[in-house]
Amino acid sequence: DAGVIQSPRHEVTEMGQEVTLRCKPISGHNSLFWYRQTMMRGLELLIYFNNNVPIDDSGMPEDRFSAKMPNASFSTLKIQPSEPRDSAVYFCASSRLAGTNEQFFGPGTRLTVL
Amino acid sequence: AQRVTQPEKLLSVFKGAPVELKCNYSYSGSPELFWYVQYSRQRLQLLLRHISRESIKGFTADLNKGETSFHLKKPFAQEEDSAMYYCALTDQGAQKLVFGQGTRLTINP
Numbered sequence: 001d002a003g004v005i006q007s008p009r010h011e012v013t014e015m016g017q018e019v020t021l022r023c024k025p026i027s028g029h030n031s032l033f034w035y036r037q038t039m040m041r042g043l044e045l046l047i048y049f050n051n052n053v054p055i056d057d058s059g060m061p062e063d064r065f066s067a068k069m070p071n072a073s074f075s076t077l078k079i080q081p082s083e084p085r086d087s088a089v090y091f092c093a094s095s096r097l098a099g100t101n102e103q104f105f106g107p108g109t110r111l112t113v114l
Numbered sequence: 115a116q117r118v119t120q121p122e123k124l125l126s127v128f129k130g131a132p133v134e135l136k137c138n139y140s141y142s143g144s145p146e147l148f149w150y151v152q153y154s155r156q157r158l159q160l161l162l163r164h165i166s167r168e169s170i171k172g173f174t175a176d177l178n179k180g181e182t183s184f185h186l187k188k189p190f191a192q193e194e195d196s197a198m199y200y201c202a203l204t205d206q207g208a209q210k211l212v213f214g215q216g217t218r219l220t221i222n223p
Binding site: 003004031033042043044045048050055056091093095097100101102103104105106107108 | 146157158159160163200204207208209210211212213214215216
């Protein structure tokens with residue numbers, strides 16, 4: 001198992017452009033989490049899904065951010081329009097809804113908005 | 115509100131010396147506490163959780179509800195322990211993790 005897969009691994013874009021980050025959770029996991037990591041704020045939960053349904057999006061910074069999970073094996077985090085302050089590492093994690101709540105993290109996407 | 119504080123951003127110790135990474139939390143419910151670790155060029159991964167009461171890679175952590183702490187300890191540090199360590203909290207049975215700011219541990223030879 002390749003674990004949680006994220007793409008792209010690095011993204012450099014200009015302010016105002018749309019950015020889409022992608023995540024494939026571990027097969028059989030039915031919970032998916034999006035985190036943002038910055039030097040100033042550390043690791044923050046943005047949103048999480050159970051069985052493809054958004055449960056808590058209180059960490060989403062503003063309307064420019066949106067996340068979807070159209071099926072059990074794919075999720076996207078979109079920023080439109082992007083701003084320099086969105087520059088961060090974005091992590092996706094997945095877990096099983098039942099049993100232990102250990103989260104398995106992807107390698108992250110390093111986003112730079114110029 | 116849930117909050118996790120790791121007071122040390124950087125910690126440097128010599129190989130063979132004891133290590134203690136501090137973690138304090140504020141939460142009025144029944145918390146579950148975790149330590150996650152990220153080694154260089156690897157993914158963030160679970161190191162240990164307080165309910166397991168086990169030692170992983172020589173590390174232990176005891177939940178002290180009176181002091182609201184969950185410090186991570188190892189009696190003799192090894193060079194391969196160099197990594198970024200995050201303390202995290204959730205309500206029992208819940209999914210939402212709140213992370214501390216992290217501590218970068220460096221073990222000097």
